[in-house]
Amino acid sequence: MKSSELSLLPLLCLLLTLEKTLISGQMMSSLVKPGIFRHLMCRNNMYPRSSVLRYPVSDDQVFWSEPYSDYCPPVYTSPHIGGQVWADPPLPSDTFRPQWNQLDGQVNRKSFHGAYKLKDGLPLNPIGRTGLSGRGSLGRWGPNHAADPIVTRWKRNDQGAIVTNPTTGKNILQMVAIQRSDNKLWAIPGGMVDPGENVSVTLKREFTEEALNFTDKANMVEQFFKEGGVQVYQGYVDDFRNTDNAWMETTALNFHDEDGSKVGQLELMAGDDATSVRWTDVDSDLKLHANHADIVREVVIRRNAHW
Numbered sequence: 001m002k003s004s005e006l007s008l009l010p011l012l013c014l015l016l017t018l019e020k021t022l023i024s025g026q027m028m029s030s031l032v033k034p035g036i037f038r039h040l041m042c043r044n045n046m047y048p049r050s051s052v053l054r055y056p057v058s059d060d061q062v063f064w065s066e067p068y069s070d071y072c073p074p075v076y077t078s079p080h081i082g083g084q085v086w087a088d089p090p091l092p093s094d095t096f097r098p099q100w101n102q103l104d105g106q107v108n109r110k111s112f113h114g115a116y117k118l119k120d121g122l123p124l125n126p127i128g129r130t131g132l133s134g135r136g137s138l139g140r141w142g143p144n145h146a147a148d149p150i151v152t153r154w155k156r157n158d159q160g161a162i163v164t165n166p167t168t169g170k171n172i173l174q175m176v177a178i179q180r181s182d183n184k185l186w187a188i189p190g191g192m193v194d195p196g197e198n199v200s201v202t203l204k205r206e207f208t209e210e211a212l213n214f215t216d217k218a219n220m221v222e223q224f225f226k227e228g229g230v231q232v233y234q235g236y237v238d239d240f241r242n243t244d245n246a247w248m249e250t251t252a253l254n255f256h257d258e259d260g261s262k263v264g265q266l267e268l269m270a271g272d273d274a275t276s277v278r279w280t281d282v283d284s285d286l287k288l289h290a291n292h293a294d295i296v297r298e299v300v301i302r303r304n305a306h307w
């Protein structure tokens with residue numbers, strides 16, 4: 001490191017502390033903010049389940065405000081979404097006229113990051129370039145809305161006492177994580193919000209389908225979710241499927257079983273889009289799909305848990 005860089009260190013530390021305070025203090029959308037956040041997962045790679053290479057985009061070419069005159073991303077929409085009930089028809093079209101930036105019948109075409117722009121009749125990714133036009137494997141043009149339940153309990157020993165980390169002295173949090181069948185990464189057991197569906201219904205449905213896969217404790221699970229979760233994030237997700245014209249957004253809520261007597265007791269069983277499910281210790285080594293680890297970090301801050 002150069003000495004000029006060293007002298008910047010205190011300022012950097014201050015900025016990082018401020019950012020942390022901001023994140024813990026208020027809105028999570030500060031995690032993935034248009035104009036600051038640059039794509040990590042959906043740039044400079046092969047589009048998943050295809051042989052389509054994204055057009056190169058360097059760190060400083062991500063934002064639409066940066067000129068990039070040679071930018072010429074391939075157009076790709078996965079053949080498997082054609083004709084699916086959950087997917088939009090192709091564009092341009094004489095008959096399909098989506099109502100952008102609003103509730104379009106039952107389909108929510110609003111972004112949590114404000115009004116997105118349109119270019120040549122197609123919605124523009126609010127973060128910036130991804131190196132790919134079209135919808136890729138996402139069903140909707142513009143925002144595709146998901147919901148993520150972060151179900152947590154405290155880690156306990158055989159005697160039932162909460163386990164703390166010897167270094168930080170803080171309680172260790174555990175969360176239910178599933179292994180996604182599409183990219184094999186561990187993730188929050190979330191899913192897509194169906195048209196017209198209330199997010200609270202999606203949260204319970206996805207958790208039950210992906211992590212429990214049975215219904216014999218249905219009443220208890222129902223009650224646990226009804227008691228309510230704490231919203232920890234609402235906004236853009238740095239998903240590997242995002243394109244210049246279609247992207248993921250999510251609403252994430254934390255459902256915490258404080259004494260471990262409810263969902264904390266359940267045997268987990270992988271189902272639906274999950275190949276595996278487990279209670280996972282939460283700490284700074286946690287590697288999850290997309291920016292799920294950042295979302296979980298917010299739960300850690302709120303619960304003052306070990307990280």
Ligand code: BGC
Pocket residue numbers: 146147148187188189190191192237238239248249250290
């Ligand atoms: C997943 C959600 C995730 C979203 C964005 C959906 O397929 O079910 O858990 O937040 O994609 O990556």
